[in-house]
Amino acid sequence: MIDVSLVREAIKQRKARSESFLGFEYLRFSDDYKDIPRGTAVFQDTIIWGYPHIGRIFMLEKGLKEHFKNPFWVEEKVDGYNVRIFKVRDRVIALSRGGYLCPFTTDRVGDFIDLKFFEENPDLILCAEVAGPDNPYIEESPPFIREDIKFFVFDVMKKNQQTFLKQEEKLSLLERYSLPGVEVFGRFTSGDTEKLKELLLKLNKEKREGVVFKEDSEENRRAKYITSYANLNDIKVTTKNMLQLPPEYYTNRILRLVLFMEEEGINRTEHLYEELGRAFIDGLFDAIEQFKKEHKVYRTFRCKFRNKDNAVALMELLHRTSKHIQVIERELKQEGEFWVLTFDKVFLNMTGLLGHLLSGGLVFD
Amino acid sequence: MIDVSLVREAIKQRKARSESFLGFEYLRFSDDYKDIPRGTAVFQDTIIWGYPHIGRIFMLEKGLKEHFKNPFWVEEKVDGYNVRIFKVRDRVIALSRGGYLCPFTTDRVGDFIDLKFFEENPDLILCAEVAGPDNPYIEESPPFIREDIKFFVFDVMKKNQQTFLKQEEKLSLLERYSLPGVEVFGRFTSGDTEKLKELLLKLNKEKREGVVFKEDSEENRRAKYITSYANLNDIKVTTKNMLQLPPEYYTNRILRLVLFMEEEGINRTEHLYEELGRAFIDGLFDAIEQFKKEHKVYRTFRCKFRNKDNAVALMELLHRTSKHIQVIERELKQEGEFWVLTFDKVFLNMTGLLGHLLSGGLVFD
Missing domain, CATH: 3.30.70.2160 (Alpha-Beta Plaits)
Known part of the structure; x- marks a missing residue:
């Protein structure tokens, strides 16, 4: 549990705030605070711990020798956004890395994850990467996902606990519920660097992001490599x-x-x-070309929803949380079973700077 | 004059400090403070104003139209370090842009500038760029300077005054004393952009840094373009x-x-x-290769002096003023009429980071 006085202090220091969204009231840690990671969310008496930071190694051979005394699992790191999915009251919802309740992910989770998992395991949290061209957050998408999005589960946590289920338990749950997981390349030791270098070269050629190493031990040490x-x-x-x-x-x-x-x-x-x-x-x-034509620099995003209300809620969330970015809705229209939302993110800093420079402005640097 | 109470306040706010070096005592403004530019130096009752910031335009045509209502001179901007040279008591000395008394530039000024200029014009200050491969400060050098350094005078100021002499006065002084000046490409108007674009393309091909525009008017507006x-x-x-x-x-x-x-x-x-x-x-x-061989990342500098004491003083100055850089003397030896100083600047940040990463260290980002 998180001590009440700690919560009060975090709120006072603006590291935590209460959120009210989609009918849920909860406390969200907007920054790391003492041992509490950013993105930690407290729903009444239930703590959904923030997904921990994973350190990056820059050198495979030396890094593995330095950090892993025990064998470790090697899994694909997918280039998407990180969510935690779980059941609260009677609903399955998804939190973003920062602890925001995401209306888009929440809307679509049932398309990719068998919700029976949460009925039968109400105390478990799925940690997943959501990736694909039709997502509202990030501009990149793995080239092997051609349309819409996909979910890639990579960890299972318990509510109120900061640790992960063991690899075997996780894999057996993924299998039992046919959940989509990240690719698991196997169990290696730090002596296997030649094999791992080959694997990384192959992933590099296949335009994949990299791997996460997860030690097969109580400490469950982790590292990533890109x-x-x-x-x-x-x-x-x-x-x-x-x-x-x-x-x-x-x-x-x-x-x-x-x-x-x-x-x-x-x-x-x-x-x-x-x-x-x-x-x-x-x-x-x-x-520059876009600015000259349209007097602004932006990117268009597109994503589709089962429920129109969730699209409206996403726009509200983006309006509220975007800094230095103006979010402009283009269109929300029904296509078959989906509501397709199209919107622009206008990059205000780049728009402002190019406006200044292209009209001949001076810069003192 | 600078008001005494202003000086006191600047010292209190650590924007100004007294310096004692090479037998001179003076006050140096280490940062911009109100209207006083960084590098301003006060010797007893004489103010040597800091060289002002010149704004940069990114677009030639629009920028010139925006800033210059009057004709302007176009001069070469040489890629070196900026100094102000003048006489105090019976000595000609050089201050760096930041207001440090530079033992190297002071040592060598007589090789490039006819010191009669200062005897006959004790109230004038030459503003010059010093460039070339054998300088102690910057790692780049215009490719057209093959060895040692050269001086390029680009402005003349009066002591205690923040303005510059007019272009004609400056050019006639340069001629009278055969002083080395930057190349003057002529007097243009903002309607001459085609000619200026051609000039800049030519300078670009010749690997030259760019130009400074100086308005031929009382306001003497300025801008640079690279x-x-x-x-x-x-x-x-x-x-x-x-x-x-x-x-x-x-x-x-x-x-x-x-x-x-x-x-x-x-x-x-x-x-x-x-x-x-x-x-x-x-x-x-x-x-990376240098780190692997020598366990540090550094660059070797070399410069030559008339007077051995000035080489020792330069090392002292660099030791005192370098941040995140370790300065290590390699050699100081006589070669003909000169004392040749060789020293390394060890880049401590890069050395530290590569040491951490190459030994397999983790980074949280």
Whole structure:
């Protein structure tokens, strides 16, 4: 349990606040506070712990030797957004990493997850990545998901507990309820680096994001490792909105890219140089061209709902929580069994800067 | 004059401090404070005003129309470090942009500037760029300077005054004393953008940094404009020490590069993509290789002095003022008429991060 005085102090320091959304009242930790991770949510007497931070290793061989004394499972890391799905009262709902109740994920969970799981296991929480081109949050999508979204369960937690079920228990639950899981590449030891390097090279060629290592031990230590494809792609996808992200976003990814190449023995080819240059330059050209035509820099998102009210609620959530981004609804229309929502995210920082620069403005730096 | 109470307040707020170096005592403004620019120095009753910030335009045509109602001079902007040179008591000394008394520039000024200028004009200050491969401060050097350094005078100020001499007065002084000046491309109006675009394309091909515009009017408005070559080169030269600079350093330059290409009609070629990618990747590979061999990331600097004491004083200044950089002397030896100083700047942030990452360390981001 979280002590009441701790909650009061967190609220006072604006690290936690009460939320009221979709008929639920709960307390949300908007930042890490002492040992409580960001995204932790308290529904009456039930704590849904925030999904913990997982450290990143930049060097496979040394990193695995350094952190894993025991064998570990290697699972795919899918490039999407992280949710926790569980039952409260009589409803199955999904929280985002930051602890917001997500109307979109909540709306669609029944399309991908057998809800019998929650009826029979009301104390369990599924931790999943939601990825695909038709999601309302992130601009990238694994190329192997052609449309809509998919769910990829990677962990199971218990309510009120901060630990995860063991790998075997998780896998048997996934099997029993035919739940979609992330790909599990197997159980390895830190002596298996050659095999793992090969695996990562293969994932890199297949344009997949990377892997998570999960130690098969009581401590259940974890680490993640990302392909150079994913680092390049992160740059490419976000340059149109370069001012929104902390600039370290870019310098970190370039450094990771180089370390991946270094360890994997990938040669510096003209093609690779070109890809990095292109990742930066093309997005900015797009932003400039869009600004010249439409006087704003934006990206259009599209996602579909079973229930129209959830689409309206998503717009409300995005309006309320977007910083430096203006969210503009384009259309909400019925298509077959779905309500299809289309909206723009206008990148206000980039729009403002390009407006200033392209009209001949001065910058003091 | 600067009011005494203002000075007291600036000292209290740590925007100004007294300096004692090379036998001089003076007050140095280490930051902008109210209307007093950073680098302003007060020697007894003489104020040497800091060199003012010059705003940058990103779009030539629109920028010139926006800022210059009158004709303006166009001068080369040389890629070096900015100094102010003047006489105090019986000595000619040089202050850096930040207001430090520079033992290196002070030592060498007589090799490039006819000191009779200061005898006959004790109230004047020469503002110059010092550039070349053998300088102790910056890692880049215009490719047209093959060795040592050169001085490029671009402005003349009067002591105690914040304004500049008029262009004609400046040019006649440069001529009379045969002082080395920056190249003056002529007097233009904002209607001359086609000519200026051609000039900038030419400078870009010649690997020169850019130009400064100086309005031929009482207001003497100014602006600068940089070539894409210089933006690329800034990235290339500094990636080895990527963590030292604010990450906006990189995102700003990429944006400027793209806007330069856009306006100059430079096509996006594979070669250009490749150059940007290479600028980032090669410096980081160098840093990694150097770290693996020598357990530190550093760059070696070399510069030569007339007077050995000045070399010792420079080392003292660098030790005292370098942040996140360890300065290590390698050698100080006589070569003909000169004392040649060689020293390393060890980039502690990059050294620390690579040490952590290459040994398999975790990063939470």
